[in-house]
Amino acid sequence: MDDIIQLAYALDTFYFLMSGALVMWMAAGFSMLEAGLVRSKNTVEILTKNIALFAIASIMYLLMGYGIMYPADGNGVIPYPDLSFMFGGDNETADVLASNGETYYSGMSDFFFQVVFVATAMSIVSGAVAERMKLWAFLAFTVVMTGLIYPLQGYWKWGGGFLDAAGFNDFAGSGVVHLCGASAALAGVLLLGARKGKYGDDGSIRAIPGANMPLATLGTFILWLGWFGFNGGSELKLSNIEEANAVALIFVNTNAAAAGGVVAALLAARAIFGKADLTMTLNGALAGLVAITAEPLAPSPIWATIVGMMGGVIVVFAILGLDKLKIDDPVGAISVHGVVGVWGLLAVPMSNSEATFGAQLLGLVVIFAWTFSASFATWFIIKKLFGIRVSEEEEYNGVDLSECGMEAYPEFTGGRSPGM
Amino acid sequence: MKLVSAVIKPFKLDDVRERLSDIGITGITVVEVKGFGRQKGHTELYRGAEYVVDFLPKIKLEIAVDDSLLEQTIEAITSAAKTGKIGDGKIFVYDLQHVVRIRTGETGAEAL
Numbered sequence: 001m002d003d004i005i006q007l008a009y010a011l012d013t014f015y016f017l018m019s020g021a022l023v024m025w026m027a028a029g030f031s032m033l034e035a036g037l038v039r040s041k042n043t044v045e046i047l048t049k050n051i052a053l054f055a056i057a058s059i060m061y062l063l064m065g066y067g068i069m070y071p072a073d074g075n076g077v078i079p080y081p082d083l084s085f086m087f088g089g090d091n092e093t094a095d096v097l098a099s100n101g102e103t104y105y106s107g108m109s110d111f112f113f114q115v116v117f118v119a120t121a122m123s124i125v126s127g128a129v130a131e132r133m134k135l136w137a138f139l140a141f142t143v144v145m146t147g148l149i150y151p152l153q154g155y156w157k158w159g160g161g162f163l164d165a166a167g168f169n170d171f172a173g174s175g176v177v178h179l180c181g182a183s184a185a186l187a188g189v190l191l192l193g194a195r196k197g198k199y200g201d202d203g204s205i206r207a208i209p210g211a212n213m214p215l216a217t218l219g220t221f222i223l224w225l226g227w228f229g230f231n232g233g234s235e236l237k238l239s240n241i242e243e244a245n246a247v248a249l250i251f252v253n254t255n256a257a258a259a260g261g262v263v264a265a266l267l268a269a270r271a272i273f274g275k276a277d278l279t280m281t282l283n284g285a286l287a288g289l290v291a292i293t294a295e296p297l298a299p300s301p302i303w304a305t306i307v308g309m310m311g312g313v314i315v316v317f318a319i320l321g322l323d324k325l326k327i328d329d330p331v332g333a334i335s336v337h338g339v340v341g342v343w344g345l346l347a348v349p350m351s352n353s354e355a356t357f358g359a360q361l362l363g364l365v366v367i368f369a370w371t372f373s374a375s376f377a378t379w380f381i382i383k384k385l386f387g388i389r390v391s392e393e394e395e396y397n398g399v400d401l402s403e404c405g406m407e408a409y410p411e412f413t414g415g416r417s418p419g420m
Numbered sequence: 421m422k423l424v425s426a427v428i429k430p431f432k433l434d435d436v437r438e439r440l441s442d443i444g445i446t447g448i449t450v451v452e453v454k455g456f457g458r459q460k461g462h463t464e465l466y467r468g469a470e471y472v473v474d475f476l477p478k479i480k481l482e483i484a485v486d487d488s489l490l491e492q493t494i495e496a497i498t499s500a501a502k503t504g505k506i507g508d509g510k511i512f513v514y515d516l517q518h519v520v521r522i523r524t525g526e527t528g529a530e531a532l
Contacts, residue, residue: 207466273465280467320468332467 002097008239009096009104015247016109019233022226023116027054029222030123034130035408036216037279037331041398042131043211043408049126049135053142057119060147062086065118066111069151069159076162079155085111104237113233117177118146120230124181127331129188131208132195132395135403137388141378145184149374153180153367168363169355172234174294174344175367182338183371186327191379192388194328196395205323208330213278220282224258227289231296250296254289257296257308261288264312272316280316283332287315287340294344299351307347311340421516421532422490424483427455428501428509433479439500440483443492447532449482459507478509484516484532 031050035043057065063086071079090107122145129138156163157176170176198206210216231254237243265284269277288308292299299307318335329335345364349355382388389395394402401407428436433450440448454475461474485493494511502508521531 205469207464207469207471209466209471273468275465277465277467323468 005097005101006093008101009106011239012104012237013106013109015238016105016113016233016236019229020109020113020116022229023113023120023233024054024226026116026120026223026226026230027051027123029219029224029226030120030127031219032215032222033219033282034127034331036212036214036219037127037210038130039208039398040211040409040412041400041407044400044404044406045135046126046130047408048404049138050123052139053122053126053146054119056139056142057122057146058115060143061115061118061151062111064147065151066114068148069114069154070110071155071159074155074159074161076165077156079152079159079161104239117173117230118150121150121173121177121181121184122146124178124333124337125185125188127333128182128185128329129192130330131399132389133188133192133399134386134388134390135399137382137386140382140386141184141188141375144378145375149184149371149378150180152374153370156366157363163363163366166362167354167356167359169348169352169360170294170345170363171296172231172293174290174341175363178290178293178337179341179345179364179367180371182334182336182341183368184375185329185334186338187372187375188379188388189327189329189334191376191383194326195330196392198328199323199326210279210330216279216282220285224255224285224289227254227258227293231293235297246297249301252301253292253296253299253304256301256305257288257292257311258285259288260305260308261285261291261312261315264288264309265316266312268313268316272320279332280319283315283319283336284312286336287311290337290340291344291347294341295348295352295355298348303351307344307351310347311343314343315340421519421529422485422487423514423516424481424485424490424493424497425512425514426481426483426497426501426509427453427478427511428481428497429503429507430477430479432501432503433481435500436481436497439496440493443489443496445483445485445489445493445496447484451480451482453478453480457507457510476507484519486529486532 027050031047034046034050038046064083066085067081067083068079072082073080091103096103122142154176155161157168157170195208198208200206228251232247232250235243235247235250238247261284262281266276266281269280288311291307291311292304315335318339319332322329322335342364345360346357348360349357379388390399390402455478456474456476459476461472461476463470463472483493497511519531520527
């Protein structure tokens, strides 16, 4: 019997680690997606933001975030943080065997699986504020978001806090990760302002096309792949027939929702603009994935497809709507992760009878209210102390030069001629 | 000697080059340019926002020729580059004062 316990522990730990590795790969997906949707003069900066935020998130979560989000104790609203994680330690074999299946995975693997989720939430912000924010202002915000803002609302749901007690359902994080990231992004964008020239005084909206559609598409496919870890890993266990079946269904539903999102966004763009729009289609895939993230297990595959399709339609209108409100979001992050995140949360009761609209509404309002206000305050302080926006001339020349002193495509943008 | 400068549609470059080669022209300089005449641009769509592409990509050729070849050169370019649709381009002819072949130092007609 001990052998079975050992094997199951190893398998479930392995599963956590591999799922976490897949979610880590989403960082590459975000990097490529964002790099493809900004102009070439702003590419180095956004790539720097993406790799730096992943690193900062990893460290801040290790130092304090994990301890806040999964404390040994708390009163439901305020966690009593356990800050010893950084010093290491894991389950003793004897304790695991004695727990008779209750302790079924390595503590370290749980951290690893969780830390990649923080990074995902944070990277949502980088796309929305692209092309005009100071790099170091963004990184300063990252420290606060990954060390405190995200972990606290994470505690309220996944750490066993009051949202969990209230019956709020969020399987893999449409709310805790995606809506949270989008709320922080919205707060930043409102304080930052739109890119110069994006909106005309007469109400016109100017297109600012992205530099590299292949990268944007690659990024989307990478995110799609990583999402199997994001949703699949959130089942948290694999090592028996029921769990294995559940994980398999989650994979199928995740894929189905993404596919539904693609088709719906593609058709919506065709209907509204008269032509297919690749960038809307890519956003549609992500919208489908965000939508199903709150509940990828309960629905049937066909219902998952429909949930994804609704996400794909919503995201197209949300993107157009935000532009009409003059909220400039170069990659559609707030629409994909925020607006569709709300849809994902509210769709849960339609397939999960244990969820209620009331609890879902409570969860989404609390997550938004906390994240938005804490983020707004943080951005505001950073703005007052150091400023968050580059100068007009720096914005014109590109943040690659002003923030990074480097070009992404030196041979093609005139910095250096080919042949030398 | 004359310098013939022709702005043509990019996809016509190969045809023009072949015709010029047929009449004995062996040297051309090509540069990618943007421009518009009476053709004007077109509108594109990006995430619901329209933008006008005013400057259209064109190719500019420069060929240095002896006066005796001028008429044939113009005829060759015109016939090869013409599509009959708006935006076919223009040919400009300049007087060429002096020509030097860098490798040998030859000047004038021998350098062409």
